[in-house]
Amino acid sequence: MAVAASSQGVPLARLPKAQSRSTTLVRTWLYILAALVVLMIAVGGATRLTGSGLSITEWKPVTGAIPPLTEQAWQAEFEKYRQISQYELVNKGMTLSEFKFIYGWEWGHRQLGRLIGLVFFLPLVWFWARGIIKGRLALTLLGIGALGGLQGAIGWIMVASGLEPGMTAVAPIKLTLHLTVASVILACLVWVAAGLKDRSASPAEQSAGVAPRVLVGLVLxxxxxxxxxxxxxxxxxxxxxxxxxGALVPPSEALFVVKPWIENFVDNVVLVQFNHRMLAYVLIAFALWHAWSLRRKALGSAAARRATGIAGLVFAQMVLGIVTLLLVVPLWAGLAHQVLAMAVLAMATAHARVSAA
Incomplete structure (x- = not known):
């Protein structure tokens, strides 16, 4: 059976040794890409937490790969930054050395994006030329690549929102879109990679219904x-x-103080934090129920073990989120919370894919 067919939910038959090696190679490549996406999200988080995201005020997809190499070039970049509101209202008086620090985070974030593009497209062309991937799998991967290109454009739109007069940070809704699309790309890569594993010699999976997919939706x-x-x-x-x-549920006048009311879901920090807390409780409850349900039906099965592991990760993520909040978002906790969220998403996606096979 061709590698392409294995990505369509059809169980893999025992593959010839050469084809099996090719399938393993494709899976390894996809998991490497997934790891790079997680790294990209972590660096993006550090860029945000260090206030570095607006340090590069232009979008140059090709020539922007080269950082300033001379003192004169650094001064020119610094001068561009001094023209925006973030410098005037937040960082006025910043030294060139301090600017180089925040510039380095943003430049590294953009470089990692370029690296992911190369690691995606160069092997894709090679696999395609050798006939290792084709058909539906090839189209799926092209779709993921297009989503990656869109993500780059969204990233610049996000940065541009913070360069507007009077703005000192990017627009929350655009940052959210940027993070969510990155998470969807990660989930797509893991979904395809998990579907390429040969499980013909493994015991039949315990049916988990739609719960694993619901879990992925809740995590996203x-x-x-x-x-x-x-x-x-x-x-x-x-x-x-x-x-x-002092209240489990803040009063409605605090939750919906902004007019029109719909803007509270983005601009009102009380409602924004409250929603994040409440969905965390829903998510942990659902993950625990899902693990209990599978353990009750098939204790010791692979599906039950995966669900139990996911429930443990979700609980750890909730605890880390509470610690991050209580400590007022130190850099290490903020980054750990973001990276662990990606681990939860990846594991939930793999669980959903295997359960659907």
Whole structure:
């Protein structure tokens, strides 16, 4: 059976040795890409937490790969940064050395994006030319590549929102879109890679119904809400748990103070943080129920073990989120919380893919 067919939910038959090696090679490549996407998200988080995201004020996809190489070039870049509101309102008086620090984070983030593009497209062309990938699998991977290109454009649109007069940071909704699309790309890579594994010699999977896919949806929704928390800096307020300003549920006049009311879901730090907290409780409850349900039906099965592992990761993520909030978002905790979210998403996606096979 061709590698392409294995990506369409059809169980892999025992493959000839050469074809099996090719399939393993494709899976390894996809998992390497997934790891790079997680690294990209982590560096993006560090860029945000260090206030570095607006340090490069132009989008030059090709020539921007070369950083300033002379003192004169550095001064020119610094002068561009001094023209934006973030410098005037937040970083006025910053030294060139301090500027180089924030520039380095943003430049590294963009370079990693370029590297991911190369690691994606060069092997894709090679695999395609050798007939290792074709048909539906090839089209799926091209779709993921197109989503990656769109993500680059979204990244610049996000940065441009922070360069507007009077703005000192990027728009929360655009940061959320940027993070969510990156998460979807990660989930797509893991889904395809997990579907390429030969499980013909493994015991039949215990049916898990639609619950694994619902779990993936909840994780993605929680990541999106986390993006709104990060973008609006809601994590720097109400740094207590389980209560918010002495109440489990803040009063409605605090939750919906912004007019029109719909804007509260993006611009009101009280509602933004409250939504993130509430969905965390829903997510942990669902993950625990899913693990309990599979263990009750098939204790010791692979599906039950995966579900139990995911429930453990979700619980750890919730604890880390609480610690991050109580400590007022130190860099290490903020980054760990973001990276662990990607681990939860990857594991939930792999579980859903195997359960659907």
């Amino acid at each position: 929704a929680q990541i999106a809400l986390g993006g709104l928390v990060a973008g609006s800096k809601a994590g720097y307020t109400y740094n207590t748990w389980p209560l918010m300003d």
